[in-house]
Amino acid sequence: MVRVTTGVHAGGHEFISTAHEDQKFGLSVVAPASPDGHGVDGPSPAMAALLAVVARPELRLLGIHSHIGSQILDPAGFEVAARAVLELRADLAARTGVLVDEVDVGGGYGIAYLPGESALDPAHVATDLARAVAEAARDLGTPLPRFSIEPGRAIAGPAGLTLYTVGTVKPVTLADGRVRTYVSVDGGMSDNIRPALYDAQYHAELVGRASTAEPVLARVVGKHCESGDIVVHEVMLPGDVRTGDLLAVPATGAYGRSMASNYNLLTRPPVVAVADGSSRVLVRRETVEDLLALDVG
Numbered sequence: 001m002v003r004v005t006t007g008v009h010a011g012g013h014e015f016i017s018t019a020h021e022d023q024k025f026g027l028s029v030v031a032p033a034s035p036d037g038h039g040v041d042g043p044s045p046a047m048a049a050l051l052a053v054v055a056r057p058e059l060r061l062l063g064i065h066s067h068i069g070s071q072i073l074d075p076a077g078f079e080v081a082a083r084a085v086l087e088l089r090a091d092l093a094a095r096t097g098v099l100v101d102e103v104d105v106g107g108g109y110g111i112a113y114l115p116g117e118s119a120l121d122p123a124h125v126a127t128d129l130a131r132a133v134a135e136a137a138r139d140l141g142t143p144l145p146r147f148s149i150e151p152g153r154a155i156a157g158p159a160g161l162t163l164y165t166v167g168t169v170k171p172v173t174l175a176d177g178r179v180r181t182y183v184s185v186d187g188g189m190s191d192n193i194r195p196a197l198y199d200a201q202y203h204a205e206l207v208g209r210a211s212t213a214e215p216v217l218a219r220v221v222g223k224h225c226e227s228g229d230i231v232v233h234e235v236m237l238p239g240d241v242r243t244g245d246l247l248a249v250p251a252t253g254a255y256g257r258s259m260a261s262n263y264n265l266l267t268r269p270p271v272v273a274v275a276d277g278s279s280r281v282l283v284r285r286e287t288v289e290d291l292l293a294l295d296v297g
Protein backbone atom coordinates (compact mmCIF):
# COMPACT_ATOMS: atom_id res chain seq x y z
CA MET A 1 0.00 0.00 0.00
CA VAL A 2 1.02 3.60 -0.39
CA ARG A 3 0.70 5.69 2.75
CA VAL A 4 -0.77 9.08 1.98
CA THR A 5 -1.46 12.21 3.99
CA THR A 6 -4.81 13.80 3.34
CA GLY A 7 -4.33 16.99 5.34
CA VAL A 8 -6.71 15.69 8.02
CA HIS A 9 -5.28 15.61 11.53
CA ALA A 10 -7.24 14.45 14.49
CA GLY A 11 -6.68 13.76 18.15
CA GLY A 12 -8.87 14.46 21.13
CA HIS A 13 -12.25 16.01 20.34
CA GLU A 14 -11.40 18.06 17.26
CA PHE A 15 -10.10 17.38 13.81
CA ILE A 16 -8.41 19.88 11.56
CA SER A 17 -7.95 19.87 7.84
CA THR A 18 -4.96 21.60 6.28
CA ALA A 19 -3.56 21.33 2.79
CA HIS A 20 0.07 20.82 3.71
CA GLU A 21 1.55 18.35 6.09
CA ASP A 22 4.66 18.95 8.11
CA GLN A 23 5.34 15.48 9.47
CA LYS A 24 7.45 12.46 8.70
CA PHE A 25 4.65 10.06 7.72
CA GLY A 26 3.15 9.58 4.32
CA LEU A 27 3.03 11.36 0.97
CA SER A 28 0.77 14.34 0.43
CA VAL A 29 -2.28 14.18 -1.82
CA VAL A 30 -1.77 17.87 -2.62
CA ALA A 31 -0.01 18.67 -5.89
CA PRO A 32 2.84 21.19 -5.66
CA ALA A 33 2.01 24.71 -6.83
CA SER A 34 3.45 25.82 -10.17
CA PRO A 35 6.18 28.50 -10.00
CA ASP A 36 3.71 31.23 -11.07
CA GLY A 37 1.41 30.19 -8.21
CA HIS A 38 -1.58 29.83 -10.56
CA GLY A 39 -1.73 26.11 -11.05
CA VAL A 40 -0.12 22.86 -10.13
CA ASP A 41 3.29 21.58 -11.08
CA GLY A 42 2.87 17.87 -11.76
CA PRO A 43 1.16 15.18 -9.72
CA SER A 44 1.00 15.17 -5.94
CA PRO A 45 3.72 13.18 -4.14
CA ALA A 46 1.07 10.53 -3.35
CA MET A 47 0.00 10.25 -6.99
CA ALA A 48 3.63 10.19 -8.15
CA ALA A 49 4.29 7.25 -5.83
CA LEU A 50 1.16 5.40 -6.98
CA LEU A 51 2.09 5.93 -10.64
CA ALA A 52 5.62 4.69 -9.94
CA VAL A 53 4.30 1.53 -8.28
CA VAL A 54 1.79 0.87 -11.07
CA ALA A 55 4.60 1.26 -13.64
CA ARG A 56 6.71 -1.49 -12.06
CA PRO A 57 5.59 -5.03 -12.85
CA GLU A 58 7.50 -6.47 -9.89
CA LEU A 59 5.35 -4.45 -7.48
CA ARG A 60 1.70 -5.16 -6.69
CA LEU A 61 -0.35 -2.19 -5.50
CA LEU A 62 -2.66 -3.49 -2.80
CA GLY A 63 -4.28 -0.27 -1.68
CA ILE A 64 -4.07 3.24 -0.37
CA HIS A 65 -3.45 3.83 3.31
CA SER A 66 -3.90 6.77 5.62
CA HIS A 67 -3.71 7.25 9.39
CA ILE A 68 -4.90 10.59 10.71
CA GLY A 69 -3.95 10.57 14.36
CA SER A 70 -4.68 8.94 17.68
CA GLN A 71 -7.15 9.08 20.57
CA ILE A 72 -9.72 10.57 18.17
CA LEU A 73 -13.13 11.26 19.64
CA ASP A 74 -14.69 13.07 16.67
CA PRO A 75 -15.33 10.51 13.89
CA ALA A 76 -15.86 13.24 11.27
CA GLY A 77 -12.11 13.27 10.56
CA PHE A 78 -12.21 9.64 9.39
CA GLU A 79 -14.95 10.44 6.90
CA VAL A 80 -13.10 13.44 5.46
CA ALA A 81 -9.89 11.37 5.16
CA ALA A 82 -11.76 8.42 3.61
CA ARG A 83 -13.27 10.69 0.95
CA ALA A 84 -9.85 12.18 0.13
CA VAL A 85 -8.38 8.68 -0.26
CA LEU A 86 -11.31 7.60 -2.47
CA GLU A 87 -10.78 10.70 -4.64
CA LEU A 88 -7.13 9.75 -5.04
CA ARG A 89 -8.18 6.19 -5.94
CA ALA A 90 -10.61 7.51 -8.59
CA ASP A 91 -7.93 9.85 -9.96
CA LEU A 92 -5.47 6.95 -10.25
CA ALA A 93 -8.12 4.87 -12.04
CA ALA A 94 -8.79 7.72 -14.48
CA ARG A 95 -5.06 8.10 -15.23
CA THR A 96 -4.07 4.45 -15.44
CA GLY A 97 -7.16 2.24 -15.47
CA VAL A 98 -5.94 0.69 -12.22
CA LEU A 99 -8.63 0.69 -9.53
CA VAL A 100 -7.00 -0.30 -6.24
CA ASP A 101 -8.97 -2.84 -4.22
CA GLU A 102 -8.39 -1.61 -0.72
CA VAL A 103 -8.68 1.65 1.18
CA ASP A 104 -7.35 1.67 4.75
CA VAL A 105 -7.91 4.66 7.02
CA GLY A 106 -5.73 3.40 9.88
CA GLY A 107 -6.48 3.60 13.57
CA GLY A 108 -6.90 6.25 16.21
CA TYR A 109 -10.27 5.32 17.72
CA GLY A 110 -10.41 7.05 21.08
CA ILE A 111 -11.04 5.29 24.39
CA ALA A 112 -12.11 6.50 27.84
CA TYR A 113 -9.24 7.02 30.29
CA LEU A 114 -11.10 8.87 33.04
CA PRO A 115 -14.42 8.17 34.77
CA GLY A 116 -17.24 9.84 32.83
CA GLU A 117 -15.18 10.18 29.64
CA SER A 118 -16.84 8.89 26.50
CA ALA A 119 -15.20 6.62 23.96
CA LEU A 120 -16.03 6.26 20.29
CA ASP A 121 -18.66 3.59 19.83
CA PRO A 122 -17.27 1.12 17.25
CA ALA A 123 -20.73 0.16 15.95
CA HIS A 124 -21.67 3.79 15.29
CA VAL A 125 -18.34 4.65 13.74
CA ALA A 126 -18.48 1.60 11.48
CA THR A 127 -22.01 2.43 10.30
CA ASP A 128 -21.22 6.10 9.67
CA LEU A 129 -17.93 5.34 7.93
CA ALA A 130 -19.51 2.69 5.72
CA ARG A 131 -22.16 5.21 4.68
CA ALA A 132 -19.58 7.95 4.01
CA VAL A 133 -17.45 5.57 1.92
CA ALA A 134 -20.47 4.37 -0.05
CA GLU A 135 -21.54 7.98 -0.72
CA ALA A 136 -18.07 9.03 -1.81
CA ALA A 137 -17.69 6.00 -4.10
CA ARG A 138 -21.09 6.74 -5.67
CA ASP A 139 -20.29 10.46 -6.13
CA LEU A 140 -17.02 9.52 -7.82
CA GLY A 141 -18.64 6.83 -10.00
CA THR A 142 -16.27 4.14 -8.72
CA PRO A 143 -17.11 0.69 -7.30
CA LEU A 144 -16.92 0.23 -3.54
CA PRO A 145 -13.41 -0.57 -2.27
CA ARG A 146 -12.55 -3.13 0.34
CA PHE A 147 -12.41 -0.86 3.36
CA SER A 148 -10.23 -1.53 6.38
CA ILE A 149 -9.29 0.08 9.67
CA GLU A 150 -6.49 -0.56 12.18
CA PRO A 151 -7.86 -0.04 15.68
CA GLY A 152 -4.94 -0.44 18.09
CA ARG A 153 -5.65 1.37 21.33
CA ALA A 154 -9.40 0.68 21.06
CA ILE A 155 -8.71 -3.06 21.35
CA ALA A 156 -5.72 -3.20 23.68
CA GLY A 157 -6.26 -0.10 25.86
CA PRO A 158 -9.39 -0.92 27.83
CA ALA A 159 -8.29 -4.57 28.12
CA GLY A 160 -5.41 -3.70 30.46
CA LEU A 161 -4.89 -2.09 33.83
CA THR A 162 -1.73 -1.55 35.83
CA LEU A 163 -1.57 -2.71 39.42
CA TYR A 164 0.89 -0.83 41.62
CA THR A 165 1.92 -1.17 45.26
CA VAL A 166 2.08 2.06 47.24
CA GLY A 167 5.46 3.07 48.66
CA THR A 168 5.72 6.30 50.60
CA VAL A 169 2.91 8.82 51.06
CA LYS A 170 3.69 12.53 51.55
CA PRO A 171 1.23 15.41 52.05
CA VAL A 172 2.41 18.72 50.59
CA THR A 173 0.75 22.07 51.39
CA LEU A 174 0.45 24.09 48.17
CA ALA A 175 0.84 27.86 47.86
CA ASP A 176 -2.95 28.26 47.74
CA GLY A 177 -3.33 26.38 51.02
CA ARG A 178 -4.64 23.15 49.48
CA VAL A 179 -2.94 19.92 50.43
CA ARG A 180 -1.80 17.50 47.75
CA THR A 181 -0.89 14.01 48.87
CA TYR A 182 1.94 12.47 46.89
CA VAL A 183 1.45 8.71 46.65
CA SER A 184 4.50 6.91 45.28
CA VAL A 185 4.23 3.53 43.57
CA ASP A 186 6.60 0.75 42.53
CA GLY A 187 6.68 1.72 38.84
CA GLY A 188 6.13 4.93 36.91
CA MET A 189 7.45 6.36 33.68
CA SER A 190 9.22 3.09 32.84
CA ASP A 191 5.87 1.25 32.57
CA ASN A 192 3.76 4.24 31.46
CA ILE A 193 5.61 7.05 29.70
CA ARG A 194 2.41 8.68 28.35
CA PRO A 195 1.82 11.19 31.18
CA ALA A 196 5.41 12.47 30.83
CA LEU A 197 5.40 12.29 27.02
CA TYR A 198 1.94 13.67 26.18
CA ASP A 199 0.60 14.96 29.47
CA ALA A 200 -1.84 12.04 29.26
CA GLN A 201 -4.45 11.84 32.01
CA TYR A 202 -5.18 8.66 33.93
CA HIS A 203 -7.30 7.62 36.88
CA ALA A 204 -6.37 5.52 39.93
CA GLU A 205 -8.45 3.54 42.40
CA LEU A 206 -7.59 1.98 45.71
CA VAL A 207 -8.17 -1.76 45.31
CA GLY A 208 -7.60 -4.72 47.60
CA ARG A 209 -9.33 -3.16 50.60
CA ALA A 210 -12.36 -0.98 51.20
CA SER A 211 -11.93 2.43 52.79
CA THR A 212 -14.49 4.86 54.13
CA ALA A 213 -11.84 7.54 54.80
CA GLU A 214 -12.60 11.03 53.46
CA PRO A 215 -11.06 11.40 49.95
CA VAL A 216 -8.00 13.64 49.56
CA LEU A 217 -6.45 15.27 46.51
CA ALA A 218 -3.62 12.97 45.46
CA ARG A 219 -0.90 12.74 42.82
CA VAL A 220 0.38 9.27 42.00
CA VAL A 221 4.10 9.34 41.23
CA GLY A 222 6.66 6.74 40.20
CA LYS A 223 10.02 5.75 41.64
CA HIS A 224 12.26 7.24 38.96
CA CYS A 225 14.71 10.10 39.43
CA GLU A 226 12.55 12.62 37.53
CA SER A 227 10.08 15.04 39.07
CA GLY A 228 7.99 14.58 35.90
CA ASP A 229 7.65 10.89 36.74
CA ILE A 230 3.90 11.19 37.32
CA VAL A 231 1.41 8.37 36.82
CA VAL A 232 -1.77 10.30 37.66
CA HIS A 233 -1.68 14.10 37.92
CA GLU A 234 -4.77 14.56 40.05
CA VAL A 235 -7.07 12.00 41.59
CA MET A 236 -9.14 11.77 44.76
CA LEU A 237 -7.98 8.84 46.89
CA PRO A 238 -9.11 7.74 50.36
CA GLY A 239 -7.27 9.83 52.98
CA ASP A 240 -5.92 6.72 54.71
CA VAL A 241 -4.02 5.51 51.61
CA ARG A 242 -0.81 3.97 52.95
CA THR A 243 2.31 1.95 52.21
CA GLY A 244 1.47 -1.50 50.87
CA ASP A 245 -1.93 -0.54 49.44
CA LEU A 246 -2.73 -1.63 45.92
CA LEU A 247 -3.63 1.00 43.34
CA ALA A 248 -5.17 0.13 39.97
CA VAL A 249 -4.75 2.46 37.00
CA PRO A 250 -7.25 1.50 34.27
CA ALA A 251 -6.96 1.65 30.48
CA THR A 252 -3.20 1.07 30.32
CA GLY A 253 -3.36 -1.86 27.87
CA ALA A 254 -2.16 0.23 24.91
CA TYR A 255 1.15 2.12 24.73
CA GLY A 256 2.02 1.01 28.26
CA ARG A 257 4.03 -2.17 28.09
CA SER A 258 4.86 -1.54 24.40
CA MET A 259 6.55 1.76 25.33
CA ALA A 260 8.07 0.46 28.55
CA SER A 261 11.75 0.91 29.33
CA ASN A 262 14.32 -0.17 31.89
CA TYR A 263 15.04 3.39 32.98
CA ASN A 264 16.89 3.43 36.32
CA LEU A 265 17.30 -0.31 35.73
CA LEU A 266 13.78 -1.05 36.86
CA THR A 267 12.63 -4.48 35.78
CA ARG A 268 9.44 -4.50 33.77
CA PRO A 269 6.37 -6.01 35.45
CA PRO A 270 4.66 -9.20 34.27
CA VAL A 271 1.56 -9.27 32.10
CA VAL A 272 -1.18 -11.35 33.69
CA ALA A 273 -4.40 -12.38 31.96
CA VAL A 274 -7.40 -12.41 34.26
CA ALA A 275 -10.87 -13.78 33.48
CA ASP A 276 -13.71 -15.40 35.38
CA GLY A 277 -11.82 -15.56 38.67
CA SER A 278 -8.66 -17.17 37.34
CA SER A 279 -5.36 -15.75 36.16
CA ARG A 280 -2.45 -16.77 33.96
CA VAL A 281 0.95 -15.15 33.45
CA LEU A 282 1.36 -14.21 29.78
CA VAL A 283 4.71 -12.42 30.10
CA ARG A 284 6.81 -13.11 33.19
CA ARG A 285 8.31 -10.38 35.35
CA GLU A 286 11.76 -9.23 34.23
CA THR A 287 14.69 -10.06 36.52
CA VAL A 288 18.04 -8.41 37.20
CA GLU A 289 19.59 -11.35 35.33
CA ASP A 290 17.53 -10.34 32.27
CA LEU A 291 18.95 -6.84 32.52
CA LEU A 292 22.51 -8.09 32.84
CA ALA A 293 22.14 -10.72 30.11
CA LEU A 294 23.24 -8.31 27.38
CA ASP A 295 26.34 -7.11 29.20
CA VAL A 296 29.54 -8.33 27.59
CA GLY A 297 32.70 -9.13 29.53
Ligand SMILES: Cc1ncc(COP(=O)(O)O)c(C=O)c1O
Nearest residue numbers: 067070107108109150151152153
Ligand atom coordinates in the same frame (compact mmCIF):
# COMPACT_ATOMS: atom_id res chain seq x y z
C1 LIG B 1 -0.47 3.25 10.71
C2 LIG B 1 -1.09 3.10 12.04
N1 LIG B 1 -2.23 2.37 12.16
C3 LIG B 1 -2.83 2.19 13.36
C4 LIG B 1 -2.29 2.74 14.50
C5 LIG B 1 -3.00 2.51 15.80
O1 LIG B 1 -3.45 3.68 16.36
P1 LIG B 1 -4.39 3.66 17.64
O2 LIG B 1 -3.74 2.79 18.67
O3 LIG B 1 -4.45 5.11 18.07
O4 LIG B 1 -5.72 3.12 17.21
C6 LIG B 1 -1.10 3.51 14.43
C7 LIG B 1 -0.52 4.11 15.63
O5 LIG B 1 0.42 4.86 15.61
C8 LIG B 1 -0.50 3.69 13.16
O6 LIG B 1 0.63 4.42 13.03
